[in-house]
Amino acid sequence: xxxxxxxPSRDICQRGTSLTIQCQVDSxxxxxxxxxxxxxxxxxLIATANQGSEATYESGFVIDKFxxxxxxxxxxxxxxxxxxxxxxxxxxxxxxxxxxxxxxxTRLTVV
Amino acid sequence: QKEVEQNSGPLSVPEGAIASLNCTYSDRGxxxxxWYRQYSGKSPELIMFIYSNGDKEDGRFTAQLNKASQYVxxxxxxxxxxxxxxxxxxxxxxxxxxxxxxxxxxxxxx
Numbered sequence: 382x383x384x385x386x387x388x389p390s391r392d393i394c395q396r397g398t399s400l401t402i403q404c405q406v407d408s409x410x411x412x413x414x415x416x417x418x419x420x421x422x423x424x425x426l427i428a429t430a431n432q433g434s435e436a437t438y439e440s441g442f443v444i445d446k447f448x449x450x451x452x453x454x455x456x457x458x459x460x461x462x463x464x465x466x467x468x469x470x471x472x473x474x475x476x477x478x479x480x481x482x483x484x485x486x487t488r489l490t491v492v
Numbered sequence: 493q494k495e496v497e498q499n500s501g502p503l504s505v506p507e508g509a510i511a512s513l514n515c516t517y518s519d520r521g522x523x524x525x526x527w528y529r530q531y532s533g534k535s536p537e538l539i540m541f542i543y544s545n546g547d548k549e550d551g552r553f554t555a556q557l558n559k560a561s562q563y564v565x566x567x568x569x570x571x572x573x574x575x576x577x578x579x580x581x582x583x584x585x586x587x588x589x590x591x592x593x594x595x596x597x598x599x600x601x602x
Contacts, residue, residue, distance in 0.1 A: 412588075423580060424536070424592040473535055480526040480538035480582070481590055 383408050387474050387484030394464055394491050401460045402487045404474030409454035414481070415447070418471040427472075430457045464491045493518055498581050498593035507602050511568040515581030515593055518562065522583040525557055525564045530578045530595065540566060571600040 384407040394400050404413065415427040427447055428438040436449040450458045461468050469491045474484045498515045505511045513527070524543055528536035542548045542555040542564065554567040564583075568575055581593040 423594040426589070426591075477588065477590075480524075480528070480541055481536075482538070483535040486535050 382478055383410065383476055383482055385474060385476065385482060385484035387487060389487055390485060391488040392490070394489065396465050396491055398464055399460055399462045400464065400489060401458050402472055402474070404457045404459070404484055406455045406476055410476045411454070412477065413451065413457045414475045414477070415449065415457075415459045416473045416475060416483075418473065418486075420470070424473070427459070461489065464489075466491045494593070495519060495591045496581055496583055496593035498579075499596045500594075501596040502599060503596055504599045504601060505571050507571060507573060507600055509571050509600075511571045511575065511598055511600070513566040513568075513579050513581070513596050513598070515564045515566075516562055517564070517581075517583045517591075519583065519585060519591075520559075520562065521585050522562075523586050524584040525555070526582040526584070526590070527553075527555060527564075527566045528580040528582060528592075529575075530580060532577075536580055568598075571598075573600050573602050576600050 386405045413430045416424045418424050426439050427442045428436045430436045430449045430451040432451045432454050448460045472487045475481045496517050527540040529539045530536040540553050540555040542557045548555045552569045556565045576599050578595040578597045580595045582590050584590045
C-alpha cells in the first residue's frame with residue numbers, strides 16, 4: 382500500500398503567521414485529502430486536492446484561510462494562514478485506498 | 493443529528509473480555525463502512541471494513557453491518573491491553589466522501 386510522508390510533525394507558531402504543511406505520497410494518486418482533528422474531537426475534512434484543478438473545500442473552510450497546492454500526483458501542501466489559537470489542531474493529509482490512509486499528522490499549536 | 497454517531501464512551505473492559513463498539517449513520521446512501529483505531533498521539537489506522545449486510549471476521553475483530561437499521565458495530569474478542577485506543581467509525585458514500593464519528597475510547601484493564 383501507499384506510504385505517506387508528512388512534515389513537519391509538529392510546530393509551535395505565533396498568532397498571525399502562516400504554516401505550510403507538506404505531504405508526499407510514494408505513488409501517484411488522483412486525489413489527496415486534508416483533515417483536521419481538533420483536541421478530543423474526530424476528523425473533519427477540510428478539502429480535497431485534485432491535481433490540475435482548484436481544491437474543493439468543505440463547508441466552513443475557505444481557500445483564503447487554507448490554501449492548498451497540488452503541483453503533481455504525488456505531492457500536496459496545505460497552508461494554515463493568519464493563524465489564531467483556534468487553529469491549534471492536528472492536520473492530516475490522506476489518500477483513499479480501501480479506506481483512508483493517513484499521514485503521520487502535523488500537531489500545530491498557535492500561541 | 494450527526495451523520496455518524498458512536499457510543500459516547502469511554503468503554504472499559506477487563507482483559508480477555510469482548511469489547512462491543514457501536515455506530516449508527518444517517519445517510520442511507522452510504523456504501524462502505526470502516527473502523528479505525530487511533531492510539532494517543534498517532535494517526536488513525538484502518539482495522540476493518542465491511543460493505544455487505546452481515547458479519548465480517550478478521551482475527552479477533554468482527555464487524556457487523558445492518559443497513560436496514562443503519563447500524564454498524566465492531567466486536568473485539570479476547571481484548572488485550574494493547575487494544576486500548578480510540579475507535580473511529582466511518583462511512584463512505586458513492587460520491588467518495590468519508591464521514592467519521594467522534595470515536596469511542598476503549599480501555600482494556602489487565
